[in-house]
Amino acid sequence: MGLVKRIVRSRPVQEALGFVVASYLKFVQRTNRFVMEPADAYDRIGPQMPVIAAMWHGQHFMIHFAKRPQDRAASLVSRSGDGEFNAVALRHLGIRAIRGSGARGRDIRKKGGIQAMRAMLKALAGGEMVVMTADIPKISRVCGQGIVTLAQMSGRPIVPVAVVTSRRIDFDSWDRASIGLPFGRGAMVLGEPVHVPRDADATTLEALRLRVERELDAVHERAYALVGSQDPGAKPSPAFAGESHA
Helix, strand or coil: CHHHHHHHCCHHHHHHHHHHHHHHHHHHHHHCEEEEECCCHHHHHHHHCCCEEEECCCCCCCHHHHCCCCCCEEEEECCCHHHHHHHHHHHHCCCEEEECCCCCCCCHHHHCHHHHHHHHHHHHHCCCEEEEECECCCCCCCECCHHHHHHHHHCCCEEEEEEEECCEEECCCCCCCEEECCCCEEEEEECCCECCCCCCCHHHHHHHHHHHHHHHHHHHHHHHHHCCCCCCCCCCCHHHHCCCCC
C-alpha cells in the first residue's frame, strides 16, 4: 500500500489526475443548463471585485462555474497530498492555487495558515478574487473565523456562493461533498455581500461570522430548491433537532 500511495502521489500521476478532473468539470459545465440567482448578480457584484467567494466544504468541485471568464481568481487549497491534484485541476480551470489551510487544535504554522493568509491578502490587493471554504476541516457547515479575519484585514466583501446540479453524486463524507453529472440542470446562487469593518470588535466579528454562516446555508438551500432537490448536508431544523426520542 505504501508503494501504491507513493505512485498515486507522484507528480506525473497528480498532473494526470488534475487534468482529468478539470476536463470532466468543463464537460459538466457545458452540458448542464444553468440559471443564476439573482439574475443580475454579476451587475451587482462586479463593481465590488475582487471579492472573497465563500463556500462550504464539499462544494469545491463546481464553485468555479460561477466565475466570469474575465475574473482573475486564486483558491485556497490544503497542503495535503489530495490537495495537489486539486491544485493541478484548478490550474487547468484558470484558477491559481494558494497552498495552506487553517489548523484546528494544532500549530497553524504546520499547515501554512500564516503564509496562506499573507498570500490571500496579496492576491486581493492585486485584484484577484479569492475563493475559500468558510468552514474548517472536520467541522462541516460551521463558519470559522478565518474568512471573516481575511475580510477585515483586506477590506474586501465576502460573497456566499452555491453551485448545484440536478444530476450529481453525493458522497457519504464528513462534508457531504457532491460532484455534478452531465446533462442536467444547474443553479448558481450568490448571496448578499458581507462587509467586515477594519475596526470591528470581537462582538461584531462574531455577529458577522454567524451572518456568513446563515447566508451560506441560505444560498445552498435555494440552489438545491432551484434544481428540485434537498441539500444532503443541510443542518437539521431546530424543531427536528430538539425532538425527544425516548
